[in-house]
Amino acid sequence: MVELARRIFSSPLTVLGLFIVLVIVISAAFAPLIATHSPTEVDLLSKLEAPSAEHYFGTDEVGRDIFSRIIYGTRISLRIGLLVVLIAFPIGTILGAIAGYAGGRIDQVIMRITDVFLSFPGIILAMSIAAALGPSIENVMLALAATWWPWYTRIVRSSVLSIKHSEFIEASRALGANPFRILFKEVIPNSIAPATIQASLDLGFVILSAAGLSFIGLGAQPPSPEWGAMLSNSREILREAWWAATFPGLAILLTVLGFNLLGDGLNDILDPKQR
Amino acid sequence: MPLLEVTNLKQHFTTKKGFMGDKTVVKAVDGVSITIDEGKTLGVVGESGCGKSSLGRSILRLVEPTEGSIKFEGKEIVGMSAKEMKELRKEMQIVFQDPYASLNPRRTVRQILEAPLIIHGAGDKAYRKELIESLAGKIGLRKEQLSNYPHEFSGGQRQRIGIARALTLNPKLIIADEPVSALDVSVQSQVLNLMLDLQRERNLSYMFISHDLSVVQHISDKVAVMYLGKVVEIADVAKVYDTPLHPYTRALLSALPVPDPTRIKSRIILQGDLPSPSNPPSGCTFHTRCPMATKECAEIVPPLEEKAPGHFAACIHV
Amino acid sequence: MHALRFIGKRLLLMIPILIGISILTFAISNTIPGDPARLILGPKATPEGLEALREDMGLNDPLYVQYAKYMGGIFQGDLGESTYSQRPVMDDLLRYSPATFELTLFAMFITLLVGIPFGVISASRKDRIADQFTRVFALIGVAMPAFWLGLLLLLFFYLKLGVLPGSGRLDGGMSPPEYITGMYTVDALLTGNWPVFYAAVMHLILPGITLAAVTVGMITRMTRSSMLTVLQSDYIRTAFAKGAPENRVLYGHALRNGIMPVITLLGMAFGHALGGSVLVEAVFSWPGLGQYAVNAINYLDFPAVMGVTMLIAIMFIIVNLIVDTLYFFIDPRLKHN
Amino acid sequence: MLLEVHNMSLALKRAGRYSKILEDLSFTMEQGETLGIVGESGCGKSMTALSLMQLLPEKARLGGEVKLQGEAISGYSKRKLEKIRGNQMSMIFQDPLTSLNPLQTVGVQIEESLILHTKKSKGERRARVLQLLKAVGLPRAEELIDEYPHQLSGGMRQRIMIAIAMACEPQLLICDEPTTALDVTVQAQILELMNDIKRQTQMGIIMITHDMGVVAEVCDRVIVMYAGKIVEEAPVVELFENPKHPYTQGLLASIPKLGQRKEKLGSIPGTVPTPGSMPVGCRFADRCPHVMDICRNVTPEMIRIKEGHQTACWLYDEKEGKADAAAGSHELETALHN
Amino acid sequence: QNYNEESEGAEGTDSPEGTAAESNENFDAEVFNFATNQDIPGLDPHGSAANTTFRVIYEFYDRLVTYEGTSTDPTPMLAKEWEVSDDGLEYTFHLVEDAKFHDGSPVTAEAVQYSFTRAIDVGKSAAGIFSKVIDKDSFEIIDDYTIKITLKEPFAPFISTLGTAFGNIINPALEENHGDDLGESFLAEAEMGSGPYVLESWDRGETLVMKANPDYWGEAPTMETVNIRFITEASTSRLMLEKGEIDLIDNTVISPEVLEQMKDTEGIEILEADSYQIDYMPMNTEKGALADPKVRQAIAHSINYDALLESVYLGQAERIVGAVPKGMFGFSEEAKLYDYDLDKAKQLLKEAGHESGLTLEIAISEDNEVRSNTALLLQSDLEKVGVTLNIKTYAWPTFLDLVTSGKHDFGLVSWTPDYPDPDYNLWYFAHSSSKGPGFNLAFYENSEVDSLLEEARTSTDEALREKNYVEIQNIMAEEVPYIFVAQPKVQAPMRTWVKGYELNPMNSWYVPFHKITKEE
Numbered sequence A: 001m002v003e004l005a006r007r008i009f010s011s012p013l014t015v016l017g018l019f020i021v022l023v024i025v026i027s028a029a030f031a032p033l034i035a036t037h038s039p040t041e042v043d044l045l046s047k048l049e050a051p052s053a054e055h056y057f058g059t060d061e062v063g064r065d066i067f068s069r070i071i072y073g074t075r076i077s078l079r080i081g082l083l084v085v086l087i088a089f090p091i092g093t094i095l096g097a098i099a100g101y102a103g104g105r106i107d108q109v110i111m112r113i114t115d116v117f118l119s120f121p122g123i124i125l126a127m128s129i130a131a132a133l134g135p136s137i138e139n140v141m142l143a144l145a146a147t148w149w150p151w152y153t154r155i156v157r158s159s160v161l162s163i164k165h166s167e168f169i170e171a172s173r174a175l176g177a178n179p180f181r182i183l184f185k186e187v188i189p190n191s192i193a194p195a196t197i198q199a200s201l202d203l204g205f206v207i208l209s210a211a212g213l214s215f216i217g218l219g220a221q222p223p224s225p226e227w228g229a230m231l232s233n234s235r236e237i238l239r240e241a242w243w244a245a246t247f248p249g250l251a252i253l254l255t256v257l258g259f260n261l262l263g264d265g266l267n268d269i270l271d272p273k274q275r
Numbered sequence B: 001m002p003l004l005e006v007t008n009l010k011q012h013f014t015t016k017k018g019f020m021g022d023k024t025v026v027k028a029v030d031g032v033s034i035t036i037d038e039g040k041t042l043g044v045v046g047e048s049g050c051g052k053s054s055l056g057r058s059i060l061r062l063v064e065p066t067e068g069s070i071k072f073e074g075k076e077i078v079g080m081s082a083k084e085m086k087e088l089r090k091e092m093q094i095v096f097q098d099p100y101a102s103l104n105p106r107r108t109v110r111q112i113l114e115a116p117l118i119i120h121g122a123g124d125k126a127y128r129k130e131l132i133e134s135l136a137g138k139i140g141l142r143k144e145q146l147s148n149y150p151h152e153f154s155g156g157q158r159q160r161i162g163i164a165r166a167l168t169l170n171p172k173l174i175i176a177d178e179p180v181s182a183l184d185v186s187v188q189s190q191v192l193n194l195m196l197d198l199q200r201e202r203n204l205s206y207m208f209i210s211h212d213l214s215v216v217q218h219i220s221d222k223v224a225v226m227y228l229g230k231v232v233e234i235a236d237v238a239k240v241y242d243t244p245l246h247p248y249t250r251a252l253l254s255a256l257p258v259p260d261p262t263r264i265k266s267r268i269i270l271q272g273d274l275p276s277p278s279n280p281p282s283g284c285t286f287h288t289r290c291p292m293a294t295k296e297c298a299e300i301v302p303p304l305e306e307k308a309p310g311h312f313a314a315c316i317h318v
Numbered sequence C: 001m002h003a004l005r006f007i008g009k010r011l012l013l014m015i016p017i018l019i020g021i022s023i024l025t026f027a028i029s030n031t032i033p034g035d036p037a038r039l040i041l042g043p044k045a046t047p048e049g050l051e052a053l054r055e056d057m058g059l060n061d062p063l064y065v066q067y068a069k070y071m072g073g074i075f076q077g078d079l080g081e082s083t084y085s086q087r088p089v090m091d092d093l094l095r096y097s098p099a100t101f102e103l104t105l106f107a108m109f110i111t112l113l114v115g116i117p118f119g120v121i122s123a124s125r126k127d128r129i130a131d132q133f134t135r136v137f138a139l140i141g142v143a144m145p146a147f148w149l150g151l152l153l154l155l156f157f158y159l160k161l162g163v164l165p166g167s168g169r170l171d172g173g174m175s176p177p178e179y180i181t182g183m184y185t186v187d188a189l190l191t192g193n194w195p196v197f198y199a200a201v202m203h204l205i206l207p208g209i210t211l212a213a214v215t216v217g218m219i220t221r222m223t224r225s226s227m228l229t230v231l232q233s234d235y236i237r238t239a240f241a242k243g244a245p246e247n248r249v250l251y252g253h254a255l256r257n258g259i260m261p262v263i264t265l266l267g268m269a270f271g272h273a274l275g276g277s278v279l280v281e282a283v284f285s286w287p288g289l290g291q292y293a294v295n296a297i298n299y300l301d302f303p304a305v306m307g308v309t310m311l312i313a314i315m316f317i318i319v320n321l322i323v324d325t326l327y328f329f330i331d332p333r334l335k336h337n
Numbered sequence D: 001m002l003l004e005v006h007n008m009s010l011a012l013k014r015a016g017r018y019s020k021i022l023e024d025l026s027f028t029m030e031q032g033e034t035l036g037i038v039g040e041s042g043c044g045k046s047m048t049a050l051s052l053m054q055l056l057p058e059k060a061r062l063g064g065e066v067k068l069q070g071e072a073i074s075g076y077s078k079r080k081l082e083k084i085r086g087n088q089m090s091m092i093f094q095d096p097l098t099s100l101n102p103l104q105t106v107g108v109q110i111e112e113s114l115i116l117h118t119k120k121s122k123g124e125r126r127a128r129v130l131q132l133l134k135a136v137g138l139p140r141a142e143e144l145i146d147e148y149p150h151q152l153s154g155g156m157r158q159r160i161m162i163a164i165a166m167a168c169e170p171q172l173l174i175c176d177e178p179t180t181a182l183d184v185t186v187q188a189q190i191l192e193l194m195n196d197i198k199r200q201t202q203m204g205i206i207m208i209t210h211d212m213g214v215v216a217e218v219c220d221r222v223i224v225m226y227a228g229k230i231v232e233e234a235p236v237v238e239l240f241e242n243p244k245h246p247y248t249q250g251l252l253a254s255i256p257k258l259g260q261r262k263e264k265l266g267s268i269p270g271t272v273p274t275p276g277s278m279p280v281g282c283r284f285a286d287r288c289p290h291v292m293d294i295c296r297n298v299t300p301e302m303i304r305i306k307e308g309h310q311t312a313c314w315l316y317d318e319k320e321g322k323a324d325a326a327a328g329s330h331e332l333e334t335a336l337h338n
Numbered sequence E: 001q002n003y004n005e006e007s008e009g010a011e012g013t014d015s016p017e018g019t020a021a022e023s024n025e026n027f028d029a030e031v032f033n034f035a036t037n038q039d040i041p042g043l044d045p046h047g048s049a050a051n052t053t054f055r056v057i058y059e060f061y062d063r064l065v066t067y068e069g070t071s072t073d074p075t076p077m078l079a080k081e082w083e084v085s086d087d088g089l090e091y092t093f094h095l096v097e098d099a100k101f102h103d104g105s106p107v108t109a110e111a112v113q114y115s116f117t118r119a120i121d122v123g124k125s126a127a128g129i130f131s132k133v134i135d136k137d138s139f140e141i142i143d144d145y146t147i148k149i150t151l152k153e154p155f156a157p158f159i160s161t162l163g164t165a166f167g168n169i170i171n172p173a174l175e176e177n178h179g180d181d182l183g184e185s186f187l188a189e190a191e192m193g194s195g196p197y198v199l200e201s202w203d204r205g206e207t208l209v210m211k212a213n214p215d216y217w218g219e220a221p222t223m224e225t226v227n228i229r230f231i232t233e234a235s236t237s238r239l240m241l242e243k244g245e246i247d248l249i250d251n252t253v254i255s256p257e258v259l260e261q262m263k264d265t266e267g268i269e270i271l272e273a274d275s276y277q278i279d280y281m282p283m284n285t286e287k288g289a290l291a292d293p294k295v296r297q298a299i300a301h302s303i304n305y306d307a308l309l310e311s312v313y314l315g316q317a318e319r320i321v322g323a324v325p326k327g328m329f330g331f332s333e334e335a336k337l338y339d340y341d342l343d344k345a346k347q348l349l350k351e352a353g354h355e356s357g358l359t360l361e362i363a364i365s366e367d368n369e370v371r372s373n374t375a376l377l378l379q380s381d382l383e384k385v386g387v388t389l390n391i392k393t394y395a396w397p398t399f400l401d402l403v404t405s406g407k408h409d410f411g412l413v414s415w416t417p418d419y420p421d422p423d424y425n426l427w428y429f430a431h432s433s434s435k436g437p438g439f440n441l442a443f444y445e446n447s448e449v450d451s452l453l454e455e456a457r458t459s460t461d462e463a464l465r466e467k468n469y470v471e472i473q474n475i476m477a478e479e480v481p482y483i484f485v486a487q488p489k490v491q492a493p494m495r496t497w498v499k500g501y502e503l504n505p506m507n508s509w510y511v512p513f514h515k516i517t518k519e520e
């Protein structure tokens, strides 16, 4: 533990990542305490006000406080990121482990299905789902999860393949353990590390993708303070009210950056090759 | 009746090689017959890739043998149902070469040692605890070390944990697949000593696989020398080492660097490397490297014959 | 010969994937509630007209019949007719895809040009300033919302500086070069049409950079980690032991080995860029597949949606096939196996 | 004098901290001599070799002085070092598969040394490469030159490594466990080749190994290392017949000898201390059957036992020491903790 | 706001001449650049219902009659004059004699007959209008330049319909290109008209280029070249307008908020004009609580119309009461206006038995700020009377499906009539035969309204028709199947150098390129 902490602190970028992620998590947890205004209350008298002591990040085109919206937006973004990863990760991991461990025909079938989803253009899937079920954050998450899991399948499968013939797994078989036990007690715990690191990076990427979908109007719907939607709504007045687009943009940038730095750091720390 | 009797065992692997998926057949074990008596050790030596591990693994049915018969205490193992086989697994265990790879890095030593007992539903919690702790003592671990993870141990300790795991179910036969090859000499001797002690104590039988001739000779009662999936010589250890018959055995023995600077050696240096088991030479598979090879060697597959009492070799020239 | 067999095999493998994709798309498009016939005819249509059109479009057939018909068409190179543009989907795809392809390829070009040297520098200066700098730079590219970046670039390079054009593939009023590949830069080059070539390149720069931002990050990161692994390998030590100077080792030995996983990733990056082009095309009014797809979905143009999806999937698979083939030629271990 | 090493020490950065890997190594070597370095895994044998070549990982602190043929190479610039590496001194690594670049043909890899250090023309280089291939006993040199490492067997690869190292006829050849990864029969071939080379050239060879058999076969003189320090140095016969340091004695005792069956082997209890947590005093103290108080407090100096034979142990003092306090392996029993 | 100042200052100080030079650079009096974000699906006048198509085919083709400037009265075009029989069934048109198609052949009575029969045969959008009253036997060619059309039944707005894009006259030479699809695939990408412009090139999704027709029979077109450019991103087209690369942006592209911001930009002008567009809210009268007129009335009372017009439309709209837009014939001045009266609303809800509150859902289609803001405001208004309004956004196809199949409570729709006659809107909105797919999205049914509508449609008596329409509006005001929210103004951002552009209230998509000039 101490060792881990020392490793983390020996890399300034990882510390930065950790810091950003912490700030986001804290903002999400204590949004009502941190926010200075309601995130959705419209105040037409004070629209497009520049940043000031009253409105730290200014106000948007209907007079909502951008700072508060961004703070509340962390909740949405974190929720999207976490839920998508939490849906995609187990599906991908289990399928990948089964494919890798079972091999043969099962592997073939699973990997072909994975290929289908992998080569399926995700954004079209998202658009179709939005068209079918209506644009909403939930549907965006569904679409993202549907296109995300194959990555975990691939990663886990390849790491399963690399440990599949390990002697400790062989030993377990020699002891008479059934495949189920081997899969869950021996194979999966030893092959999800790379996928876990990927998942931590993905938290950022999912948020980014969701913002992209919101940007083209498929994601979060108007009153909700989703960053991509905020950015989208204010893009036309980028020059008159720079703050309206800049802060949501920065929020996305920093969030993704934070998760990336952290994920990269974890990778460097956990990857035995680079020790 | 020998504890283990293996007759004409074959283990062929069909592999898709490379990008193309060309199928090749690797005859890893190609008609091996051996026996192991109770309380005795059979040493199996040979160079890398000659099929030693495959032999061990197919005896345990970790891979399905292609052909042949394996009898444990007279019972045929080949074709046995999964359920019966599970029962039998208590009797035969395996110890692996790599002390780093043979223990699940994410489980504590206690969990590792407890797993076999759980799998076979042996005893209750208290019993298991006691058994594990006594085993730990045997291999020189303190109780509190049981909750450590494998990476916190040295190679020798890990190898002993591997042996302890094999012992939890109190088997009769242990197949030790190069248990000391990855260890430093000073540690290797610890493990060898432990194995010898255990054998005496529990009347264990070993199949001891190694490529190190001196180690094999130290621990074995009988030795089988393998070359390209076949046993080329098998006999009591003294016979094999003192009067080796097969030219391969002789070459092996003479190639061994002896830790004695004063000894003057006359070496038989074999030419070339071990041929690929997927494309073995015709006739006697050794003829391509054999200093004694003649024309017939390329044609006749030499049978394993009793050339001297209790001393079998597969060569037409002895 | 080996290579041919390999490619043949891979092409065969595409078939189940494409069937899977077609089923998936078909299923999804058919869960979208709405009546394409009504969309075509608009709110002012007569019920008889609607019915006739639906019959005509085969919308009254059971789903599996529709699917079978569709697949039957595909094998004759017929992707059906777009209900929106009322042209064969194939024609539409030929019209829209070169733009996307050109943009994506250009972005890949930038990606390689920037990503690989950055990755190499980063790896060879691990944990030093240059490394930290390139890593942060790459990460910002990855983390920057493409649409935002696009807008900022437009604001700066188009409005403020006025050095680069703002939208479309050519200057207003300029007519495109003779259609050969549909990629304006290539066609202009082939026909020696220099003004058009210049304009086409200028128009590619901003969307290209925007699209490449993410992939540069991906490639830089992968190059870095792959180079780090390679730099620790024994043969690098051998090269140093021979007395080879650092640059010779870096570029002569390490890079070629380190580039392998990067090449694999390149296929993925290409797919990513294809997907990302939807957003970038929107910002830069780039008349490509992304725009076409958005339109197709907005108008329940199922044949078009199917067509685009299949095309993007095929492109993705083919690029990955090319990547694997490249791999095959670069790595002698695969050739001789 | 071919090589003089004075007080060489090395610290490496690990997880943000420097830890001492090598401490105060001093030894010398004559032209044509083969010096063996033995010791347990992790004791710093490879690091010693890499320190000599100055091919250390980044953030390494290397101290002391190294003189090659009287030239203090330890102070050389990168440029100058590149000139001597592969030229005056070469190195062969343990794993012949991973030590060759998988993407270059064998010919190109051998030729590289020639490009770097000689002014030979293309044709001359090719001729030299062919000559080298033949010299290391490889058949079909003409074809081999265009093959890739993966097409060759382990023994052939190791011969290629030797050819690379020999390309510029170095004065010093450092071999880091050159046969460990090989099969016995192939190992015998390579050792034979090494001995041939030794006979034919005046090259000094440093042979790193943990196999006492190999030491006995090829070395003239041996250095025994333990936990980053030299504990004993002696001519090969002297070392086997008259080992002084308890560690050396233990090491020799734990080797199963031909003719010795199912007997208890000697062994050394405990494990090697890790670089981060070296004990004060003698590093072997915790495992030593003869441990005394002084061992745990004061680091023993190298003591001359006889001409060419020295050891770092408190059991001995200058001259002949307390005559053979520890003699045979039988005293170093206690195999296991139980 | 200081960024704004700074940037303007920066631009100003950067190069006062620079800006001028730049605009000079992009100024070309011969070329008109028009930006829209909507692609053109196809060019067949009979096959498309898209405004972007109308805009260009209106320039490629001529019609019997047309709408000039801001007028919504049909004026002669190809038909220099016409007579209508007293029973309103027979129309005789006299064609101009110098009109020529772009291939040089004259525009004759045969072409007229050909065009209308094809419209009906093709059976798409255009047929929706014409097949009710004419079929292929309706035509009688009297001579080359005279044609008589006999309606199946009287249809008062007939002349008005002829001025729509569906009434464009196509060169019968199209027949040579027929194939088996009535030339649909050919005409989707080509034009065979006689209008002031010819199609020069069309890069789908990018630019459509029109060139002046040098042999145009009418007044020579002013613009030599017209580029219709597809720029999907509104902010990009805005930038390009500022740069002078674009002369005019489609009035649907930029939201009122941003237009507000653009007003002060130098060189840019926002053209404002009345339109017949109405934004309205159908309430499903066949479903749940909304089936009760009291509830609908209550809702009508709970909307703060003034605030809505002010904050959502930024004042650029007028409140309306009925389906007939202000300014159109038949508009009722007297229909009841519901005032913003929460007490009354609560009272009505109580009477209807919804004291304890009510939950309803409003469906809107995506990507329109005005609609989503309207819904938001509505939501907060209704909350005050205890009605919870959930907003659901749908993609346009899904939305269309939902509201035409009656699964909605509320919808929110914008609508512009194709021809300036109350018959158009009212028939669609109120006739029982139009329920659902016919776009009677309230599923409103009132037999009195039905018969009034039918009578007015078949009558030629303008006074009677007007009376009927007013009556219908009054009835509907009482029963409130729809809440008519606003009649917004059309605002088109353009360069100040654009002269002569008039927005027609009915055809707000129409840009008379052939009459527009550019003067610096």
Ligand SMILES: Nc1ncnc2c1ncn2[C@@H]1O[C@H](COP(=O)(O)OP(=O)(O)OP(=O)(O)O)[C@@H](O)[C@H]1O
Binding pocket: B013, B014, B015, B026, B027, B028, B046, B047, B048, B049, B050, B051, B052, B053, B054, B055, B211, B277, B278
């Ligand atoms: N599962 C398998 N699939 C395909 N080929 C295999 C498999 N297992 C072993 N082989 C092949 O069978 C041959 C014998 O392998 P085996 O591992 O039994 O040799 P070994 O004598 O144990 O060698 P080593 O000393 O290297 O452990 C080798 O050529 C090997 O490549």
Ligand SMILES: Nc1ncnc2c1ncn2[C@@H]1O[C@H](COP(=O)(O)OP(=O)(O)OP(=O)(O)O)[C@@H](O)[C@H]1O
Binding pocket: D012, D013, D014, D021, D039, D040, D041, D042, D043, D044, D045, D046, D047, D048, D057, D210, D274, D275
């Ligand atoms: N790159 C490195 N960074 C930090 N410490 C290292 C590095 N490489 C090796 N070490 C440490 O240096 C010590 C000496 O390692 P070295 O490789 O020289 O041992 P060795 O005697 O060659 O062992 P072996 O017989 O296993 O090859 C070990 O404790 C090892 O953990």
Ligand SMILES: [Mg+2]
Binding pocket: B052, B053, B054, B177, B178
């Ligand atoms: Mg083995």
Ligand SMILES: [Mg+2]
Binding pocket: D045, D046, D047, D176
């Ligand atoms: Mg080493």
